[in-house]
Amino acid sequence: MRIFEQLESKVRGYVRSFPVIFESSKGATMTDETGREYIDFFAGAGTLNYGHNNQAINDALMAYLQKDGVVHGLDMATTAKKEFLTKFSETILEPRNMEYKVQFTGPTGTNSVESAIKLARMIKGRSNIVAFTNAYHGLTMGSLAITGNTFYRDEAHISRSNVSFLPFDGYMDDQFDSLAYFRKLLEDGSSGLDLPSAVIVETIQAEGGINVASVEWLRGLAQLCYEFDILLIIDDIQVGNGRSGDFFSFEEAGIKPDMVTLSKSIGAGLPLALLLIRSDLDQWKPGEHTGTFRGNNLAFVASTEALAYWDTLELSNAVRHKSDILKAELEKIAEKYPSLHADVRGRGLIYGLEVKELGLSSQISERCFENGLIIELAGADDQVIKFLPPLIIDEEKLLKGIAIVDQSIGEILEERKERMSGEMSL
Structure with missing residues (x-):
């Protein structure tokens, strides 16, 4: 990453959130130079509704x-x-x-x-x-x-x-x-x-x-x-x-x-x-x-x-179907982790999981990336985890990406619990 730090302006943004060099992409997946794959819930900030490198x-x-x-x-x-x-x-x-x-x-x-x-x-x-x-x-x-x-x-x-x-x-x-x-x-x-x-x-x-x-x-x-x-x-x-x-x-x-x-x-x-x-x-x-x-x-x-x-209603119907899945799964996450006091809102394939504690959503996004998911933040204080996958994402990959968010939240909260327990024992 040294070349970007040396030559590219400090104004660069997303490369700071996702600090790897991407080499290829297809559909709802991006791959870095080491061959590691990431599910993309960012889709070029909404530019890639039809996926990366759509063959047609x-x-x-x-x-x-x-x-x-x-x-x-x-x-x-x-x-x-x-x-x-x-x-x-x-x-x-x-x-x-x-x-x-x-x-x-x-x-x-x-x-x-x-x-x-x-x-x-x-x-x-x-x-x-x-x-x-x-x-x-x-x-x-x-x-x-x-x-x-x-x-x-x-x-x-x-x-x-x-x-x-x-x-x-x-x-x-x-x-x-x-x-x-x-x-x-x-x-x-x-x-x-x-x-x-x-x-x-x-x-x-x-x-x-x-x-x-x-x-x-x-x-x-x-x-x-x-x-x-x-x-x-x-x-x-x-x-x-x-x-x-x-x-x-x-x-x-x-x-x-x-x-x-x-x-x-x-x-x-x-x-x-x-x-x-x-x-x-x-x-x-x-x-x-x-x-x-x-x-x-x-x-x-x-x-x-x-x-x-x-030309047909196929994509529109698919977006609505996957929207129902996304909403239901996010509501499960909000219920599973009551300490987040999370709010779920959105429509179609744009949804947000608002986390009340400032700074926690940034930690979750970072951990998601470590676990193989590209996902960004929104809101005045970056307090909303923003779900923006390509419209053509298949149901299996959508669920896998949501599962990474669930996993990442669980890991962070468990680490926090262990840290607090350790501090109390001192």
């Missing part, structure tokens, strides 16, 4: 490269883009009666978010954006301003203006109606809340701690935005692309956002980000928002192949 996707990429397909073409028309747009429209948009224009932004999620808030401000002629507690939307300047975690929000490098944060669903106690509070602020000319151009929200806050908005809350939020002429932007970067069980995480609520940001698994492992825009809102002038890598032809090829998973 690899075959499509190899065939495209072997025929000298265009790799880089800015936003020019290419065969790869044509086939992606056709497939995306026929498989995703049309069956859901969605009429969106597709904007290809820069290659990562924060570029899509930046495009959305810029366009919203331009259309409405108002600069304020409403975001929510525990939100995470990216770390470029505009996206960072609507991201909640103080770890990222140093005064030296963030513009805090023109953003208002409101309580996410369930952030306060059960008696607190956050939408009624929002409505009151909008109706009261002395509230101090400037009428926003847009509201941006994650239906499931992934980095924020696996906080799931209810269907009723999402519908109420959509209605509120409609009443007050506010654009509704759904950030589906991490929890879209099938993670919730539906392709879009907001489908269950039956709402149709004005804009949707997509990235991560839309590129099937390759860099791709796009913004879905309600047709009448597509008010850009040609070249008004641009970038060298807006649209990635290899990602178009990969995504077109991956979208075949959505």
